[in-house]
Amino acid sequence: MTHSASALLRYRSRDLGIAFTAIALVVALSVSTDTFMTPGNLVNILDQIAVVGILACAVTVPMIAGVFDLSMSAVAALSAIMAITVANRWGIVAGASIAIVIGVALGTINGLAVTYARVNSFIATLATSMVFRGIATAVTDGQIVKADDMSLQTLSRPSPIAGITWATWLLIGVFAIVGIVVAKTVYGRNLYAVGGNPNAALVSGISVTGTRITAFMISGGLSAVAGLVLASRALSAQPSMGTGTEFTAIAAAVIGGVSLAGGAGAIWRSVLGVVLLQLIANGFNLLGAPTIYQQVVQGALILFAVSLDQFLRARDG
Amino acid sequence: MTTTAVSAPLISIEGLAKSYARNTVLHDLNLGLHAGRVYGLLGENGAGKTTFAGILSGLTHADSGHILIDGEPHAFRVPKDALDQGIAIITQEQSLALDRSVAENVFSGQLASTLGFVRTRALREQFTSLRDSVGFTDLHAGTVVRSLSQAKRQQVEILRALARDARVLIMDEPTAILSIAETQHLLQLIRRLAEDGRLVLLISHFLEDVLSVADEVIVLRDGAVTFAGPTEGQTPRTLTQHMVGRAVEIEHKRPTRVAPDAPVRLAVTGLTRTDGIGPVSFHVRAGEIVGMAGLVGAGRSEVARAIFGLDKISSGTVAVDGVELRRLTPHNAIRHGLAFVSEDRKHDGLSLVHSVRENASLVVRRKFARFHFRTVRPEKSAVGRHTDHMMVKASSIEQSVWQLSGGNQQKVMFAKWVMTNPTVLIVDEPTRGVDVGAKAQIYDIILGLAAQGIAIVIISSEIEEVMGLAHRLLVMRRGRVVREFDWGATSRAEVIAAAFGDYEQEDDTRDT
Numbered sequence: 001m002t003h004s005a006s007a008l009l010r011y012r013s014r015d016l017g018i019a020f021t022a023i024a025l026v027v028a029l030s031v032s033t034d035t036f037m038t039p040g041n042l043v044n045i046l047d048q049i050a051v052v053g054i055l056a057c058a059v060t061v062p063m064i065a066g067v068f069d070l071s072m073s074a075v076a077a078l079s080a081i082m083a084i085t086v087a088n089r090w091g092i093v094a095g096a097s098i099a100i101v102i103g104v105a106l107g108t109i110n111g112l113a114v115t116y117a118r119v120n121s122f123i124a125t126l127a128t129s130m131v132f133r134g135i136a137t138a139v140t141d142g143q144i145v146k147a148d149d150m151s152l153q154t155l156s157r158p159s160p161i162a163g164i165t166w167a168t169w170l171l172i173g174v175f176a177i178v179g180i181v182v183a184k185t186v187y188g189r190n191l192y193a194v195g196g197n198p199n200a201a202l203v204s205g206i207s208v209t210g211t212r213i214t215a216f217m218i219s220g221g222l223s224a225v226a227g228l229v230l231a232s233r234a235l236s237a238q239p240s241m242g243t244g245t246e247f248t249a250i251a252a253a254v255i256g257g258v259s260l261a262g263g264a265g266a267i268w269r270s271v272l273g274v275v276l277l278q279l280i281a282n283g284f285n286l287l288g289a290p291t292i293y294q295q296v297v298q299g300a301l302i303l304f305a306v307s308l309d310q311f312l313r314a315r316d317g
Numbered sequence: 318m319t320t321t322a323v324s325a326p327l328i329s330i331e332g333l334a335k336s337y338a339r340n341t342v343l344h345d346l347n348l349g350l351h352a353g354r355v356y357g358l359l360g361e362n363g364a365g366k367t368t369f370a371g372i373l374s375g376l377t378h379a380d381s382g383h384i385l386i387d388g389e390p391h392a393f394r395v396p397k398d399a400l401d402q403g404i405a406i407i408t409q410e411q412s413l414a415l416d417r418s419v420a421e422n423v424f425s426g427q428l429a430s431t432l433g434f435v436r437t438r439a440l441r442e443q444f445t446s447l448r449d450s451v452g453f454t455d456l457h458a459g460t461v462v463r464s465l466s467q468a469k470r471q472q473v474e475i476l477r478a479l480a481r482d483a484r485v486l487i488m489d490e491p492t493a494i495l496s497i498a499e500t501q502h503l504l505q506l507i508r509r510l511a512e513d514g515r516l517v518l519l520i521s522h523f524l525e526d527v528l529s530v531a532d533e534v535i536v537l538r539d540g541a542v543t544f545a546g547p548t549e550g551q552t553p554r555t556l557t558q559h560m561v562g563r564a565v566e567i568e569h570k571r572p573t574r575v576a577p578d579a580p581v582r583l584a585v586t587g588l589t590r591t592d593g594i595g596p597v598s599f600h601v602r603a604g605e606i607v608g609m610a611g612l613v614g615a616g617r618s619e620v621a622r623a624i625f626g627l628d629k630i631s632s633g634t635v636a637v638d639g640v641e642l643r644r645l646t647p648h649n650a651i652r653h654g655l656a657f658v659s660e661d662r663k664h665d666g667l668s669l670v671h672s673v674r675e676n677a678s679l680v681v682r683r684k685f686a687r688f689h690f691r692t693v694r695p696e697k698s699a700v701g702r703h704t705d706h707m708m709v710k711a712s713s714i715e716q717s718v719w720q721l722s723g724g725n726q727q728k729v730m731f732a733k734w735v736m737t738n739p740t741v742l743i744v745d746e747p748t749r750g751v752d753v754g755a756k757a758q759i760y761d762i763i764l765g766l767a768a769q770g771i772a773i774v775i776i777s778s779e780i781e782e783v784m785g786l787a788h789r790l791l792v793m794r795r796g797r798v799v800r801e802f803d804w805g806a807t808s809r810a811e812v813i814a815a816a817f818g819d820y821e822q823e824d825d826t827r828d829t
């Protein structure tokens with residue numbers, strides 16, 4: 001009895017840990033600056049986390065299933081380029097739709113490479129990301145693709161509600177939908193089962209292959225959504241856009257407590273991780289502290305989060 | 318009985334064969350299995366039992382032959398295909414999603430849902446009714462599996478197979494890590510399942526268990542059936558004869574007397590772990606075998622792990638040959654001549670991707686090095702000698718350990734530690750999953766090591782084993798040594814009573 005009670009406390013203490021850190025940061029920043037708790041700053045923070053936030057939701061899905069998607073920013077770039085190209089001829093709706101279709105298709109390629117070709121997901125998606133960016137360069141000749149239609153910029157504009165930008169609403173929508181799918185549906189449970197122990201999932205009659213391919217399709221599709229937000233900011237797209245953002249997203253997920261070994265984590269954790277990273281950046285900004293230290297703090301946070309994950313695992317065998 | 322025998326078999330196996338490279342694991346198997354019966358599947362380590370079970374459940378693929386269910390041929394590509402035909406398996410190696418709840422693991426792959434959404438309440442209710450019908454009442458739906466003991470995890474696996482409501486249940490050594498009471502529970506459950514019309518295929522090295530529960534036994538030897546027929550008339554003796562081709566009798570003789578003034582090699586004083594298990598004090602003299610009995614969870618393995626420095630202690634000392642270990646770490650323990658064969662071969666025993674040779678010589682590798690360069694030939698011959706002695710069945714010592722059968726992995730781990738020439742050897746469940754022949758061999762080896770003056774601590778859930786081997790038997794309960802018996806001075810019933818704690822009332826009040 002005491003054994004399971006202490007185990008429970010251990011899991012809870014971890015939840016409390018991240019929540020506490022976030023609250024502590026908010027309190028500290030509200031007290032030490034008078035610019036933090038202003039509507040302008042908060043709207044700004046929410047707008048700035050949109051892209052990484054969507055990518056963090058995206059990457060968490062394959063991560064829970066025990067695989068990594070390192071091709072997300074490449075997918076975002078390629079689908080954004082196609083979106084603008086198509087939008088310039090057939091309008092924004094066609095452009096946005098094609099972006100998502102391409103994102104899902106590229107995700108499927110990742111999924112097939114990882115499951116049927118049995119390439120380790122790290123290597124497979126690193127390789128496909130090179131391919132995708134290569135294609136993007138070929139398609140654009142290495143040039144920036146500009147949008148003719150200003151309507152794409154809507155995403156970066158404030159909405160009538162509380163002045164929050166449409167991009168933030170998009171993040172909230174993605175967060176809600178993916179969060180519910182992962183936490184409440186049978187498919188979500190299958191993700192955990194596959195990531196937690198592929199063998200057990202197999203014996204239980206769950207298709208490990210199918211579940212993982214679908215996870216990559218979801219991360220691909222969401223990467224395209226993130227690509228659209230990025231494109232709306234500059235009203236253009238180019239092959240090198242967003243390079244490396246997936247690493248920030250993975251780092252955020254890990255800080256939030258998503259396990260690198262698979263089978264454990266939650267969408268809200270990843271989003272909270274993104275918020276934490278952004279709060280730190282914002283704090284440095286408002287306090288006028290040198291930004292070099294910002295990276296030191298963020299890096300230390302990642303090390304701490306991963307070592308905590310390892311520690312909890314080692315303890316419980 | 319006669320009516321079922323006449324009816325057509327539920328599963329017919331025709332000409333089933335399987336080989337790995339040049340190693341033929343199953344030769345032309347032909348069997349008919351009937352609903353409503355319990356079949357015991359026996360055989361030496363590496364005889365092909367797990368391989369057969371794997372083919373029946375879609376985990377492994379046969380090279381040739383057919384599986385007919387109700388007369389219809391079926392080929393199982395993945396376990397789901399077998400599940401669809403009502404065949405569920407409890408695999409030899411545990412496989413659970415450790416970070417998920419008990420209920421989720423049990424109903425994994427078939428969660429109650431509406432429109433794709435999990436019905437959490439229904440899931441809990443389903444779990445509770447299944448659990449109560451089986452009698453594993455101290456499992457709770459919401460507990461995270463990682464926090465459960467090995468035995469409890471095993472119960473989760475059993476429930477998962479039962480949750481399928483399968484017509485056919487295959488259990489690959491399900492009792493290997495269960496205690497006596499839990500095993501009895503499971504055997505009763507197996508009987509009930511058969512009475513409900515299910516077919517149960519039970520793989521086990523515990524001949525008594527099989528004899529008590531099975532209607533029929535099937536014995537495999539080197540991948541061929543050497544006996545298939547009713548349990549009636551069989552004895553452990555005849556079964557071993559079928560398994561190994563000769564009679565193996567495990568008979569425990571009084572161990573050679575230890576001189577009362579023999580030097581104390583291992584002295585443990587007031588050892589208390591940070592999780593509160595202890596304090597435990599005992600000593601082992603040169604040539605002495607000390608046994609540790611107790612229920613699963615009594616703290617025996619925990620004490621052993623702490624002595625070896627795998628887990629932290631809050632107080633107490635460990636001394637080897639009169640020298641107190643200043644810091645308890647595995648490195649230090651090994652330097653002082655301690656060796657520890659742990660109970661969990663997957664977790665801290667073996668590196669599965671490496672070969673038998675690399676695993677066996679891992680601790681002693683320095684001995685086979687000259688100026689830090691490895692010298693392979695003496696290493697090979699030493700490993701070969703030990704693995705032969707231990708009766709490891711492998712195609713060569715260069716075979717990867719993951720390809721070995723479960724029992725053979727266990728023997729490799731034992732060989733690894735015996736090779737270190739220890740002064741103190743602690744063995745935790747040394748014969749788990751090991752066949753009768755090899756068991757007798759391991760007993761001989763343990764006795765032989767003691768005769769050389771090594772101090773031995775043996776932990777086992779098989780009471781006969783510790784009672785038969787040990788000069789002194791310590792019974793642990795709730796983290797303490799509660800009783801001590803000399804060889805031959807007790808009975809199985811008395812040991813069990815001591816382990817359960819119903820022999821001395823006042824002791825109970827002191828503990829709680």
Ligand SMILES: Nc1ncnc2c1ncn2[C@@H]1O[C@H](COP(=O)(O)OP(=O)(O)OP(=O)(O)O)[C@@H](O)[C@H]1O
Pocket residue numbers: 337340342360361362363364365366367368369409710711719720721722723724725750752
């Ligand atoms: N993947 C594999 N590659 C090569 N050989 C294998 C593989 N799996 C099993 N074998 C071999 O097949 C033989 C039969 O193994 P199996 O696991 O069926 O034995 P078992 O009867 O279950 O033994 P145990 O009682 O030890 O569990 C062994 O010799 C083993 O080494």
Ligand SMILES: [Mg+2]
Pocket residue numbers: 366367368409489722723724
């Ligand atoms: Mg086996």
